Amino acid sequence: MFYKCFIDNEWVEASNGARLEVTNPATGEVWAEVPACTGAEVARALESSQRAQKKWMMLPPVERAAYLYRIAEGIERERDLFEDLLVKEQGKPRAEAAGEVTDTIRYMTYSAEAARRLRGDILPSDNPREQLFIYKVPYGVTLGLCAYNYPLALIGRKVAPALVTGNTMIVKPHEATPVTASVFCRIVQEAGVPPGVINMVTGTGAEVGAPLVESPVVRMITLTGSIRAGQAIARASAQNITALSLELGGSAPFIVLKDADLDKAAAACVTARFANAGQVCICSESVLVEEAVADVFTEKLLEHAAKVKLGDPATNGGMGPITTADALERVERIVAESVEGGAKVALGGKRPEGMGGGHWYEPTVLTGATPDTAAVREEIFGPVLPVVRVADYEEALRVANARPDGLSAYLWTQNPSIYMDAIQRLETGTIFLNSGITGMVQGYHNGHKLSGLGGEDGMHGIEGYLQKRTVYQAY
Structure with missing residues (x-):
């Protein structure tokens, strides 16, 4: 099937007729095509978004919110279709696809509910007969660059707050998941x-992403992607001093101390690692377990991990495939380098047999890893979990904080002095204390250090789509 782009409320093909193929990651089969857009489509989307924004920003926020509610209703109405698409296009199991659809609806409705909560400040002036106001106003045209791990939820996460605050948005989905x-x-x-409020173009980073990022029309860019992608976008947009919200990668440590509930920690760690085949930016990417309980915890971890089976995502048969062939090859490289560096494969460690031509990789646990092991050092973004032994909390903290990134971290301990200390000293945007992987629309999702700028979700995320304007009014 052929799915077109959306510009100025019209369905658009590439001006030169070029197309991109979309592959089912579970089978390796091509099942759809989308336009491989060119500069002509980019220019049209930019003009449309810029033209629409002037009228859109003048609507009262509650009127803008009404459209978000209608979009949410439409997503619910087409729930089964979206679940089918997420299974077929991204490879997540049906149950996880259903959760993504629900999350997308929540992003839309939460932002809509915030329409009456957008506020500025009124401050006293130092001068007589003068008032000081701080307004919060939209940037204008925004650009949403989405990763392939959550093709629908990331759109909702970006579009909803952008629109309710008076911006327009051009959406550029990942090439692997554009349908x-x-x-x-x-x-x-x-x-x-209204036409131009939401535009969507598909294509490669070079042909579509680069001219959008470099355009002076775009005044704010929101990206969910890798650190490398964030760095490239920061460089490319610097000429225009474009505002950035970069939710980038990270390699979340799962710290287990000797007083932790080891059974619950092991179960939570396995869920956090192998959800969506490990393709979640806040997944537990490595275990840092205290030496005193390392043997016992590793045994429990392997017990739980062994229960994770591969299976047809359409029938919730088990863990699904990795979304792209390139990502699968990267996982294989990292595991091979880790083993060469001294780590041992305790579970999995290869492509499975009998799964057809898809991008499958076994749930994998590596033992004997160190902070220098490739699977610990790099963000894996796949179903591989290395286990590192540490002497105590202080060593775990040093290992975690030595990383150049800081998106999320897990800490399992019953000691309130330790977890209160960790809240102060653990250099990461999100901390899960005695908790598994989760995320709530009213929270805030952001990274520290190389893991990004700005953030998403909650009122803090919504305010990221607004800039401040100060007015000194004499009377």
Whole structure:
């Protein structure tokens, strides 16, 4: 099937007729095509977004919110279709796909509910007969660059706060998962959103992403992606001093101390690692376990990990495939380098047999790892979990904080002095204390250090789509 792009509320093909193929990661089969857009489509999307934004920002926020509610209703109405697309396009199991659809609806409705909570400040002036106001105003045209691990939720996470605050948005989905974005735009059209408020173009980073990022029309860019991608976008957009919200990668340590509930910690660690085949930016990417309980915990970890089976994502048969062939090859390289460096494969460690031509990789646990092991050093973004022994909490803290990134971390301990200390000293945007992987729309999702700038979710995330304007009014 052929799914078109969406510009100015019209369905658009590439001006030169070029197309990109979309592959089912579970089978390796091509099942859809989308336009391989060119500079002509980029220019049209930019003009449309800029033209629409002036009228859109003048609507009262509650009127903008009404469109978000209608989009949310449309997503719910087409829930089964979106679940099918997420299974087929991204490879997540049906149950996880259902959760992504629900999360997307929550992103839309939370932002809509915030329409009456957008506020500025009124401050006293130092001068007589003068008032000081600080308004919060939209940036204008924004650009949403989405990763392939959550093709629908990331659109909702970016579009909803951008629109309720008076911005327009151009969505550029990942090349591997563009079909979901096209169907989302059909819902946008059915909701009656004015032309140009949401535009969507598909294509490569070179042909589509680069000219969008470099355009002076775009005043704010929001990216979910790798550290490398964030660095490239920061460089490319620097000429225009474009505002950035970069939710980048990280390699979350799962710290287990000797007083932890080892059974619950092991179960939580396995869920956090192998959810969505390990393709979650806040997944537990490595275990830092205190030496005193390392043997016992590792045994429990392997016991739980052995229960994770591969299976057809359409039937919730088990853990699904890795989304792209390139990502699968990267996982293989990291495991090979880790083993060469002294780590041992305790579970999995290879492509499975009998799974057809898809991008499958076994749930894998590596023991004997160190902070210098490739699987610990790099963000794996796949179903591989290295286990590192540490002497105590202080060593675990040193290992975690020595990383150049800092998106999330897990800490399991019953000692309140330790976890209160960790809240102060653990250099990461999110800390899960005696908790498994989770995320709530009213929270805030951001990284420290190389893991990003700005953030998503909650009122803090919504305010990231607003800039301040100060007015001194004499009377």
